[in-house]
Amino acid sequence: MTQPYDELLDSVREASLIGSTAGILAWDQETMLPRGGVEWRARQLAQLASIGHEMWTSPRIGDLITICEGDPALVESPHSDSGANLRELRRNYDRQVKLPQSLVAEIAKTQSLAQHAWTEARAKSDFQQFRPWLEKMVELMQQKAACIGFEGDQEAWDVLLEGFEPGARATQLQDIFTPLRERLTELIGDLLENGTPPAEDFNRERLPIAVQEEYVREVAKAIGFDSHRGRIDRATHPFCSGSHPGDVRITTRFHEDNVVDALGSTMHEAGHGMYEQGMPVDHAGTPLGQATSLGVHESQSRLWENHVGRSRAFWQWCHPLVQSKFGAPVAGYSAEDMYRAANVVRPDFIRVEADEATYNLHVIVRFEIELALLRGDIAVADVPAVWNEKYRDALGIEVPDDARGCLQDVHWSCGLFGYFPTYTLGNLFAAQLFEKAEGELPDLHDQFSRGEFTPLREWLGRAVHEHGSRYTADELCERATGEPLGMDALLRHLEGKLRPVYGL
Numbered sequence: 001m002t003q004p005y006d007e008l009l010d011s012v013r014e015a016s017l018i019g020s021t022a023g024i025l026a027w028d029q030e031t032m033l034p035r036g037g038v039e040w041r042a043r044q045l046a047q048l049a050s051i052g053h054e055m056w057t058s059p060r061i062g063d064l065i066t067i068c069e070g071d072p073a074l075v076e077s078p079h080s081d082s083g084a085n086l087r088e089l090r091r092n093y094d095r096q097v098k099l100p101q102s103l104v105a106e107i108a109k110t111q112s113l114a115q116h117a118w119t120e121a122r123a124k125s126d127f128q129q130f131r132p133w134l135e136k137m138v139e140l141m142q143q144k145a146a147c148i149g150f151e152g153d154q155e156a157w158d159v160l161l162e163g164f165e166p167g168a169r170a171t172q173l174q175d176i177f178t179p180l181r182e183r184l185t186e187l188i189g190d191l192l193e194n195g196t197p198p199a200e201d202f203n204r205e206r207l208p209i210a211v212q213e214e215y216v217r218e219v220a221k222a223i224g225f226d227s228h229r230g231r232i233d234r235a236t237h238p239f240c241s242g243s244h245p246g247d248v249r250i251t252t253r254f255h256e257d258n259v260v261d262a263l264g265s266t267m268h269e270a271g272h273g274m275y276e277q278g279m280p281v282d283h284a285g286t287p288l289g290q291a292t293s294l295g296v297h298e299s300q301s302r303l304w305e306n307h308v309g310r311s312r313a314f315w316q317w318c319h320p321l322v323q324s325k326f327g328a329p330v331a332g333y334s335a336e337d338m339y340r341a342a343n344v345v346r347p348d349f350i351r352v353e354a355d356e357a358t359y360n361l362h363v364i365v366r367f368e369i370e371l372a373l374l375r376g377d378i379a380v381a382d383v384p385a386v387w388n389e390k391y392r393d394a395l396g397i398e399v400p401d402d403a404r405g406c407l408q409d410v411h412w413s414c415g416l417f418g419y420f421p422t423y424t425l426g427n428l429f430a431a432q433l434f435e436k437a438e439g440e441l442p443d444l445h446d447q448f449s450r451g452e453f454t455p456l457r458e459w460l461g462r463a464v465h466e467h468g469s470r471y472t473a474d475e476l477c478e479r480a481t482g483e484p485l486g487m488d489a490l491l492r493h494l495e496g497k498l499r500p501v502y503g504l
């Protein structure tokens with residue numbers, strides 16, 4: 001009885017084509033679209049979202065899933081091609097079919113317009129300009145959660161989280177985030193009070209943007225981002241958009257006095273991009289050809305950005321490249337200077353520019369605010385004040401304006417509620433994976449110092465990329481690292497690196 005399964009996969013691939021077309025238009029919106037095209041683009045994306053939704057939720061797909069689930073040969077092994085595809089298709093179908101098409105189109109249209117309003121509000125640091133859009137978006141998200149419905153002890157925020165991190169719950173995250181926050185606060189406090197901060201003049205050198213661009217493109221190529229199957233462009237908020245392993249778009253950004261941001265953003269998005277490029281191409285357009293969760297996706301970006309890009313061995317390799325690209329302004333810096341500058345810890349305002357130690361505190365603040373918004377404990381109008389108070393509390397800093405406060409991230413304008421915690425889950429998984437890779441590839445750091453990154457990329461391919469959604473995030477973690485997700489590897493990594501850098 002393979003015929004219904006083949007018909008199901010054909011329909012799913014058709015629906016995926018629509019989604020990937022919308023993905024390219026969304027990429028274009030962030031990289032190329034002239035201002036005058038914003039409204040029209042919103043209508044294009046809303047139309048595609050609506051068509052895609054209709055295809056994903058057609059009664060025929062529902063019937064085919066049910067028929068296939070009745071065939072033991074297809075479902076008896078949960079990790080077979082059909083077993084995994086059917087698990088994911090059922091989950092997706094059950095969520096989507098409960099959403100009225102009008103709501104899907106309304107969300108898509110609001111996303112485009114709200115994102116545009118956010119860009120303008122952020123440029124002027126004017127939360128009031130964005131407030132009505134955020135109010136509308138929170139309301140739409142509450143409607144979305146209510147339509148999908150609550151399973152067991154789920155609350156509205158959990159229902160949204162489920163779209164990114166299947167199986168996770170706010171209360172479980174709190175169980176990890178609370179002790180993590182404590183341990184990180186302790187470490188950061190010790191570094192700042194008792195340590196000697198490394199010099200960071202290298203990070204502040206003014207370097208021509210055209211040369212920065214050449215430089216980060218070379219690094220992306222060296223670590224394995226394949227430009228024959230992808231592109232690197234510029235965007236205000238760097239992201240990765242993958243529609244097929246043969247066409248993966250990543251974006252980065254440049255500031256004259258912040259080459260570290262350009263490098264970090266590029267390595268981060270290249271990490272996402274290599275995951276997309278490493279997906280099993282035969283399964284493109286089906287769940288098996290897609291990431292299993294956003295936390296897993298983020299583990300790939302953070303691993304390259306932090307565990308590779310902030311390692312001593314990486315800078316031993318990168319140092320001569322930096323010297324040859326930028327010349328005189330960087331001539332006085334050694335590889336060790338660059339490594340130490342890459343590991344400065346400073347509580348600061350902007351999440352995407354945060355160091356490895358304070359980064360998770362930024363995430364925890366957003367998680368708490370989202371939860372409060374969705375629970376109705378705070379109003380949208382309270383967000384700037386609550387944000388600033390939480391930054392005072394968690395990071396000990398006074399937020400000077402909303403552009404450097406609650407307007408800094410694009411996510412809420414796109415309706416991405418439940419998304420932020422996946423960043424910290426990604427950090428935890430990255431640390432566990434990297435520790436495992438170090439054990440299995442004993443000369444890993446020597447390889448980095450010689451510019452050899454292929455063994456690590458191939459190891460990640462075997463551990464993570466090639467499996468797509470065959471395993472759930474929890475299963476993948478246990479399988480790849482031998483342990484469930486926890487905070488120990490991340491804390492070992494941070495303590496082991498940062499204390500020596502700070503002379504402790």
Ligand code: ZN
Pocket residue numbers: 268272298301
């Ligand atoms: Zn990312």
